[in-house]
Amino acid sequence: MGFFLFWLMMHYHIEPVWFLLLIFPTVAIWISLLYIKRSKDYAKSPYLFIPILSIALPFALINLLAFDPAGNYTGKTVLSLFFLLWASDVGAFLFGMSFGQKNGHKLFPSLSPKKSWEGYFGGLFSALFAAYLLYRIGWLFIPLIHALIIAILLHVFGVWGDLAESQLKRHFNIKDSGSMMPGHGGLLDRFDSALLAIPIVISYLKFISFF
Secondary structure (H helix, E strand, C coil), X not given: CHHHHHHHHHHCCCCCHHHHCCHHHHHHHHHHHCCCCCHHHHHCCCCCCHHHHHHHHHHHHHHHHCECCXXXXXXXXXXXXXXXXXXXXXHHHHHHHHHHCCCCCEEECCCEEEEEHHHHHHHHHHHHHHHHHHHHCCCCCCCHHHHHHHHHHHHHHHHHHHHXXXXXXXXXXXXXXXXXXXXXXXXXXXXXXXXXXXXXXXXHHHHCCCC
């Protein structure tokens, strides 16, 4: 329903600013939960209503990216953001395996022992390189500097999103978020980075008047 409502707003040029106001408190809550010390404090978090905002809202907001600056429907911008997230993930994995496994510096060992700072910066480099390529082929309809800033935002908040879901699974003592995709940690694992990163990028694009 949320996705359909956003599509109608974009189609009829209705300004959805009041929806964007929900982004920042939702993202801030998820990030702040990563740094609590006691597990019982995490249990007091409002996780009963957060999934509605943190899952339904980001995917509904994608409609705002489905139109180019001229108002034409296109999937290039949406797909470009996912390409940047995938580049970040792949780069983090490759650099982490190559340089961060044995003598690397752990990024957040209490939640994800395998993540390293070497992988983190490798993912950032990969996202920036992918942003440059997408800009060169014309898939990102914005100046290069903004494309690079978006790559940074996607990478940073994507990592936070991944850690937030790891914390959620640890709290409830589950290994996978579902069984629909065996071997992938569940369907939610494929989108955990996007759930925090994409709303932030949409806010940035709104700030620079992309739509």
